[in-house]
Amino acid sequence: MRIAAEEAYGEQSLVEYLLADPSFYASLALVVFFGLLMYMGVFKTIAKTLDDRAEGIKNELEDAKRLREEAAEMLASYQRKQREAEAEAEAIIAQAKSEAKMLKDESRKELTERLERRTAMAEQRIAQAEAQAAAEVKAAAAELAAAAAEEILQSKLKKTDLNKIVDADIKAVADRLN
Template identity: 35%
Template sequence: MAQLQTPEFWVAAGFLLLIAILAKPAWKAITTSLDDRADKIKASLDEAASLREEVQHLLADYQRKQREATREVDEMLANAQAEAERTAQEAAEALEESLKRREQLAMDKISQAEADAMQAVRNTAIDVAVAATQRILNEKLDDAAAAQLIDNAIAELPGKLH
């Protein structure tokens, strides 16, 4: 559930939604355009076949146009394939980079959590040691011994400050 609250998740979701919305009309336009082009070529071929006896020179012209159209379609397909491969490569690289960033972020969070846990353990150990020392001193130290310890600490203080 924590992943649903990250900006990266929502950016990725928005991007995927945008791609999904734009893909269908773009694909429909491309296929319609190619279908129209194929229909035009077919009509040209049918007309050339019916007028073959009367207009041999037009047949050659239409055949030339057909070869050009086929070459254009082949070029368009080759370009589309190259573009699709390039886009897929870029998407894979972007995904890999995103995963590396997320992994580093997770490692940083784990390191911080470990450091916080170690600090909490240290603080607890210090609190326990201080409480135990205080309890032991309260149980075993009488007023005369406490006064003697205070006097000794005051006497040592000038030497420890320099």
């Protein structure tokens, strides 16, 4: 630098050169300014502000992490509850199907029993009607036989005629029964 200063200003000394150079004063003012800032604690204040800001960001990140973990736990809880609700719904549906099948089977059984009872009652009525009809036919046959016997006795028919009448009456009774 000295060589450059000698070339620029000739025989002047370095101090004279620096005192004549405006950039020297600007540099000196800058150093003094930063010295005053340091003395007044501005850098500490700036550092404290930056540290506080960094601490605030760190706290926000921790809160965000905590909230994300809580959200993940809540999501897992809701998913578990949803699976439980679906399983419960499936169980209710299965139970309803089972109960419906059981009611259907019971209704079918009850209907079958009712039909069997009605069929038995109808068969019993038919049997009673048949028995009554047979009794009526027998009574009519007995009356007819008595009437025929009376006629035979009254007319004093021959035995061969009597056999013909009895055979005819028996045939008539047999035809009525069938």
